[in-house]
Amino acid sequence: MMKRNMLAVICGLITCGALAQGGKSQWVYKDKTGKLTYKTTPTGDRIMDFSHAGYMGGGVALPVVPVKRTVQPSGSEDDTRQIQNAINEVAAMPLVNGFRGAVLLAPGVFTCSASLTLSANGIVLRGSGSGAGGTTIKMTGGRHTAVVIGVDNTNIALGRTERADDNEEGKQTTINHDYVPAGTNSFTVADASGFAVGDTLIIRRPVTDAWIHLMGMDDMKRDGKPQTWISKSAKEVIKRKITAIDANKITVDISLPDSYNARYVPGTTVAKAAVSHRVKQVGLEDLQIHCPPLEIDYGHAPYSGIRVGGDDCWVKNIYCRETMNTTVLAGNRITMQRVRISHTFTNLGASKPADFSLEGSQNLIDRCDVTGGNTYIVWTSSLIPGPNVVLNCTFKGIGSRIQPHQRWATGLLVDNCTVADGGIDFMNRGVAGSGHGWTMGWGVAWNCIAKTYIIQNPPGAANWAIGCIGNRQQTARLFDSAPVLGEGYFDSHGKPVAIQSLYLAQLQERLGISALHNINYESNSQVAFHNKKPALTPVKTDVDKTLGLNLAFERPVNTSEVRGNTREFGGEKALDGNNKTYWATNDGQTAATFEVDMEGPVDINALKVSEAPGNRIEGYKIEAQVQSDWMLLSEGKAIGDNMVVKFPKVTAWKVKLTITKAKDYPAISSFGLYLTSKKK
Incomplete structure (x- = not known):
């Protein structure tokens, strides 16, 4: 589970003056x-x-x-x-x-x-x-x-038409190493006779079952349905210019952003790139x-x-x-x-x-x-x-976040950036989106300031946070509660290098x-x-006298419908801590959904829901997304003014209210999620 403190800021680490320099990176x-x-x-x-x-x-x-x-x-x-x-x-x-x-x-x-x-x-x-x-x-x-x-x-x-320009010409050869490390500038091919210094190469690293299994991307399911991380017809494609050839050893101008392991990705091809258009x-x-x-x-x-x-x-x-x-x-x-x-x-x-x-x-x-x-x-x-x-x-x-998003990008440097109200994440997004999975390998955050960091090491790869200021968090892949994934390399954390x-x-x-x-x-x-010299945004909270801190306060929310399609009745009005505002659907609607994104795994064991005046709801269920599937928390016929439900603690990524029946358009004035103490 993510080590999350809802009230945390970058405690004492950011000052109104310049940050003290002087740390040293081992990398x-x-x-x-x-x-x-x-x-x-x-x-x-x-x-x-x-x-x-x-x-x-x-x-x-x-x-x-x-x-x-x-x-x-x-x-x-x-x-x-x-x-x-x-x-x-x-x-x-x-x-x-x-x-x-x-x-x-x-x-x-x-x-x-x-x-x-x-x-x-x-x-x-x-x-x-x-x-x-x-x-x-x-x-x-x-x-x-x-x-x-x-x-x-x-x-x-x-990203589609333009990348279709990555064509090749002449004969093709293959990388002839058991392992080519990320960051290197040279590698051996089976036959370099068709290449010359100055040629631009196109290197195609295949996607294989063995690599997908190594990355743990062959067991993703969402709502019981398998998710595809990367199609086996896809290839990671890079271009590099030859600077030297020695027999079958080729040296290129820019270091490689990924490793090439013949055990998992055999058959990486090398060819001369055609002229780009x-x-x-x-x-x-x-x-x-x-x-x-x-x-x-x-x-x-x-x-x-x-x-x-x-x-x-x-x-x-x-x-x-x-x-x-x-x-x-x-x-x-x-x-x-x-x-x-x-x-x-x-x-x-x-x-x-x-x-x-x-x-x-x-x-x-x-x-x-x-x-x-x-x-x-x-x-x-x-x-x-x-x-x-x-x-x-x-x-x-x-x-807001700097967050590599989809299916294995490599070689991103986030250098001296400030994200004081958000995060920097090199992580496994799991089944998020349509199965984004591992998003970044060989990425570096250098001398940055952020509220939070999720830096994880993918199998067979690495990510770094060096000289960075902010709170380290650990999490399972998105929508799972376990296992918690190991951290990447944090180096000189809390002290800029x-x-x-x-x-x-x-x-x-x-x-x-x-x-x-x-x-x-x-x-x-x-x-x-x-x-x-960042200025932190003040942290606002919503606290219930009995249940404690509202963990759903001002979270992102998706709804099936909004009355008049205006912000006045948007889903966020049920999460703003103001009982006078509310989310509502259009007249005549008798069913709707209201889904809160917790933006990470959050422990909850209680909820509180209030309808806007009128009490129209006659059937509902409330579910939490746990381990990539939905778990029922509460089900009934009426919600009313202040419905409180307590249940055994769960680690939720999302919480969804489904209104199955209503007299007329549903309207919710508040929706709260809590982790109460045993004393309460």
Whole structure:
């Protein structure tokens, strides 16, 4: 069971000043000459070199592209066409040193009812500033993404069409090692005769029954139904460039983000990669994207911000207000720098959107800022290989998390990030979603601040939290209460290590101090990390005089229906500690469901439910999700004003009220869950 303290904050570990530095990591440290030195696991694995993340492979300044067209706000109901026409005109110009030119949006408000698409190499869409007096794209019309970089079809899910570009040519060989450690730069193949220095390789690591069994992903069930973690037809795909060949030994430019164990994944193939046809050298700069504040769950939200499906692209100085699932990085070597995202309202429901979705490799999210609750701030998609880096970012919002999300991503570095109201999780999500299972291997949290950490070691892999501040938690895989999974490597926990940023240290060692200057860091020192002075959000509670602390207070909730589809009668109104507000369905409804997500395993042995005035309910049952299945806690005909039910202690991930019969529309004013003491 998770070691959870509902009232816990980062007790005494965060001060109003700078955090004391000086700890030393045993996994990455500088030797007497100042060279980075790496500890290895017993099988030879080490933390990978993350410095190749970012535009053009890291340490390269973002280009300044000359303006070729300027667009003024028209004052009309829709500026989409005139902006797109200007983009298309620049896209038809010849490439000069890899660029065609920039479209400049003048100061003012541009109303756009559809996506702006940048689908040619070497073009930039630039505003006149992301603050007051700058450029604003005001989103209206039907559901769409504000700006799409990549394919000219906004209905194609990024991460699918773009990754289909990972083709190969020439003959194929196989890795000829019993074990290739994660973090290494070299391996032996059966036959290297078809390759040359400078070739880009495509390495395909298969998904096998043996590996799925090793990972414990072949026994997942939800509601009695087997869940599929990763299809056996899938492969983990990475690309690397050959830097040396010695007989059949190949050395590549970027260390490998995963291990290759022939016992579990035999037949890992290596071939020459075909030329990529993704869009390249496209930028978005200096503007604001704005849609109306929406009191809504993200699944029904009409507007998202930016989708990048190209390689060697960048997004900088952008302010996204109110958009949901705001950014997607589906290409490679993308830099998102100083992207700010704010949500006025907390996302409704237990299911959460992602503000930064990592669906490609070698991507850098740098000095970005998110404000808003109940979100996945950063997540990863399935089988996404590193290096990917989240650097020097500040994230605020109760219940929000950096949490790799789906089916085995590898090589993520969360470096000097602050998530003071939420968590950083490298974990087994079990049957969550549609069987997300193990989400991250070979991930590193470095010198971070977070309220909580769930760092777990997958079988045959590792995850690290080094120099981090915050509460360590242990849990079983999601929706199970046992067994509690072993922790990953916590190193110098509670004391930041002397190497301020691992990414910057690796970048400087590889390319020199000029590489830091190119990305606007003067040095790898605490001065550059303004987010190390976080302000904690005060913790609110709801306490019943008899039953104690309400463990359901302000939890995410999913409901089958909301009266009038307005926040006024949303499910969260039954969890706000105010008996004058309530969740309700529409007139004529006689059945409904109300499901509270406990966001982790929580012990409960009592509940209290109150109907809103009217007492309409004539049949109900209340169940807890325990060990991936539902356990009945209470069943009856009436709820009334203050129904209290006590039961033997259970460890619940979710609790669901099912209303089976009602005179008219059901309405619940309060729903509380408690762990009472024996004295009570």
